[in-house]
Amino acid sequence: MNNYKLILAYDGTPYHGWQMQDNAITIQQCLSDAIERIFGEKCTIYGSSRTDKGVHAEGFCCNFRSEKDRDCEKIAYGLNAVLPESICVLECHKVGEDFNARFDARGKQYTYKIWNSRRRNPFLLDKALHHPVPIDAQMLNEQAKDYIGTHDFSAFCAAGGTTVSNVRTIFDCSVERQGDMVIFKVKGDGFLYNMVRIMVGTLLDINSGKIQKGSIPEIIESRSRLSAGITAKAHGLYLSEVYY
């Protein structure tokens, strides 16, 4: 049995997230249809994570198995020829038969992009959050360091999360300005439902003064969603990389 690992980039705007659903177009559905066309058979696809409606990916990872032994570059080329243009297979690799993109993931990196200018950017409408109020990126970078470590992140989990434990380890977290763009990056062993978007929303609330500087440790400790900030919109969020 061949086990193929794919790395995908996609613009999440036109999709109802990664996961297959009845009556809605999803990335997994499009990829499943494309694999069926190329391989001539239905294959189950295992995704590293679920991304929500409107969330993008620069390096989503998934795998599927098939008896058919094909050249990896030809698979990538063939899938890209039949996939919608907003989804692209960046890489295809053969991996060990036991590899599972979801259960073997050791960590993930997410990026959140904020267009921080008085004026909107017509080229980034669905690709970055437009935040017209000035952001003190250096200050938020210092605040973001309080996310690093192993914590119970219940305060940063939206209702609807289904995990047994809310303890996660954040390896690194930063906020950086590049011109009018403010870029939030976070790397961790796993993330709760809406966790990254609430982390970003909390930083924006600290920027506006709605939440006090230095209070991230006590928000974490509270384990209460009510003490954290808003949930930043989906369209600024990118799943950037999955580590194995």
Next chain:
Amino acid sequence: MNNYKLILAYDGTPYHGWQMQDNAITIQQCLSDAIERIFGEKCTIYGSSRTDKGVHAEGFCCNFRSEKDRDCEKIAYGLNAVLPESICVLECHKVGEDFNARFDARGKQYTYKIWNSRRRNPFLLDKALHHPVPIDAQMLNEQAKDYIGTHDFSAFCAAGGTTVSNVRTIFDCSVERQGDMVIFKVKGDGFLYNMVRIMVGTLLDINSGKIQKGSIPEIIESRSRLSAGITAKAHGLYLSEVYY
């Protein structure tokens, strides 16, 4: 009489170019409607240039006159509130009554973006040309220097151009690689119909070997459209700045 100068950014994808037309949505039409809503009167808009269907702008310039004396920041804010999101007023300034965005322009800078990777970029589908074959940006940068100077650019003018003289001065021209993106920039006192796109297409034909290295001077001298290269697609082109 007040004369207002606007600097615009727009994503040209959904529009049939700048210039007003019957039965087609154009940027000028959208701006005209927005000004009418904000000023309560129809105003004639003078654009620095016409951009074609699908061409973008990072710094398009235009002006319009009105008896009504309004605060410039409020005009920009008001127009942005009623314009489609894909068009943004970046700046609004009061200028002398005689200023005309078209006739007073002393030069323009265009940018052409090429996504030069085997794989398409789902985030740049209508924003950059996807060219999967490797580009030697350093070589093309040397070739592009041959465009600089005052020349008859008839070989770089599509049929349908209506100018009296085809002599233009190119002040600067360069090709630069930034990761997988190859960026062509050209600054000149004016440009013929499709001139920038043919300049880029000719460089791509030099890259592929279809046109010989070092032949730009003789292509210019030929004054024949047939000796130049292809017309690169509209969606990689940006009007970046207009100089007065």
